Structures are given as C-alpha cells and as structure tokens.
Amino acid sequence: MRLGLAVLAASLLAAQSRKNVFVITDAEGVAGVCRQDQTDPKDAEMRQLLTGEINAAVEGFLQGGADEVVVWDGHDGSQTLSALTIHPKAKLVMGGLAASMTMERGYAALAFIGQHARANAQGGVMAHSYSSLGIQKMLMNGKPVGEIETRAALAGWYGVPVILLAGDQAAAEDLRAIVPNAEMAVVKEGLGYYNCISLSAAAARDLIRDSARRAMQKLGQIRPYKMEGPVTFEIEHSTRSTLGVDAGQAPGAERVDARTIRYRGKDFLEAWTRYRGR
DSSP: OHHHHHHHHHHHHHHHHSOEEEEEEOSTTSTTOOSGGGGOTTOHHHHHHHHHHHHHHHHHHHHTTOSEEEEEOOSTTTOSOOTTTSOTTEEEEOSOOOTTTTGGGOOSEEEEEEEOOOTTOTTOTTOOSSOTTTEEEEEETTEEOOHHHHHHHHHHHTTOOEEEEEEEHHHHHHHHTTOTTSEEEEEEEEEETTEEEEOOHHHHHHHHHHHHHHHHHTTTTSOOOOOOSOEEEEEEEOGGGOOOTTTTOSTTEEEOSSSEEEEEESSHHHHHHHHHTO
16 A cells, blocks of 8 residues: 555656646637637638647747647637647647646646637627626626636646736736736737737747747746635626526525626635536
C-alpha cells in the first residue's frame, strides 16, 4: 500500500512539474468574426480563422518552453475544431466537460483563444455570459461575470494561473481586471455588438504567437485568481428561458423571481458545482 501511494505521489509530482498548458477556445473573439452567422461551428471561414489562431498560440507556447498543449473545443457544442487541422503537437479535447474542466490534471497554465467579453460589456463583440439567448446576466458575489471570470476562478481553485487571452478589447479588459499581468493579444476592437475593427488573420496569428511565447516566460510570476470565502452565483435568465417550476429545490439553490436563481456554496467550487449540476 505504501509503495502504491509513493508511486502515485511521484506521478502527481511529475505531472505538476511539466509545463502543460490548457487552452479554452471560443469563436466570438476571433479576428475577422463580427457577425452572428459567422459563429456557426460549420462555417468554413470561421473554422479556418479560429484554427489559425489556436495553432499560432500552440507554436508560441512550445517556443516558450511548454511541454504539452491541450486544446478544448469550447464553442457551440464542441463541434468546431478538427484533428486534421489542429497543430500536430497539440492534443484536442472534444465534447462537454465536467464541472472541473479537467483542471485536476495539474496544468501549469490556462489560456483563452477567440474569447469574448461578459454580457453587456461596453464595446464587446457579441458579448455574452455562456448563453447569448438564455442568460441575461450572471453575478458572482454580486459582480457581473462571464466565462473569463468564472473559468479563471475555477483554474485558481486548482492553483492554475491564466497567462494569455486572445480576443477583443473588451474581453482583454475583463481579464485585466482580475489578472493584470496576463498577456493580452487584442485582435479586434468592438464598435458595436455586431461591428468591429479587426486585424488581418496573418497579423492576429503573429500577435498571438508572440504573446503566447511571452506568456510562458511569465510562468511563476502570474498568480492564480482565487475566490476566498463563500461564493454566490446569481443567474438572471432571459424571458425565453423562464425558470421551471422545480427551480430552486436543489441543495444550495434559491429561486429569486421568475427568471432569476441563486446558488450558494461555502467556497467557489461548491457554488460552481451546484450551478453546473442544476
């Protein structure tokens, strides 16, 4: 038994010493993508643009000393990326993830590629929090949040820092507010919800590659984003997503009104798991 525990501990230590980067992808933050129809996961041009940015990031991480880059296809049902076109030295994760988003695997860092800002962000291109149709507003301990803040906090729970975001200016501002020294590759500026000024695909890839390389050099300097103490999530759904009759009956859940539900936990992970397990 002692030998088995020693072997397990050694394997976990070895995993933690490796510089493995987990990349979360989306589409609304990609250079050249400014309209809703472009975000269809089967849109050929968007797939090419997104894959180009991902592969540039992978190349930069590897140049910066990463041992492995794991990419999760995180846009619209995880049906956007292909093993045929992803960087040959990257690993591709497809399909929905559990609440932990595989953070227990001991990554050295987290990165966002193609990321959009949270719902109602000023200047955010197609800004939303998880569901543009289903969620009107999401609060974490009373503050507006979206994918950036919640996933950064989840990573922080496991001691994993966010080192890079590639997306629009508003998304970069969202991350900068909580992880100020992360690398930001701003590939476009929002003029409105469906309007933007964008870099060319080639310029965006060069910027992302360089930013990823610099981000790897900051490992150990960027602190994980941690939520201390009890955490409350409050989600206001849109009119078309009015809560069901049994909403609020699960442990830690409280129905606020016809469209709003609240989840509480003694810490971030408990509150997050209750929300994800609704």
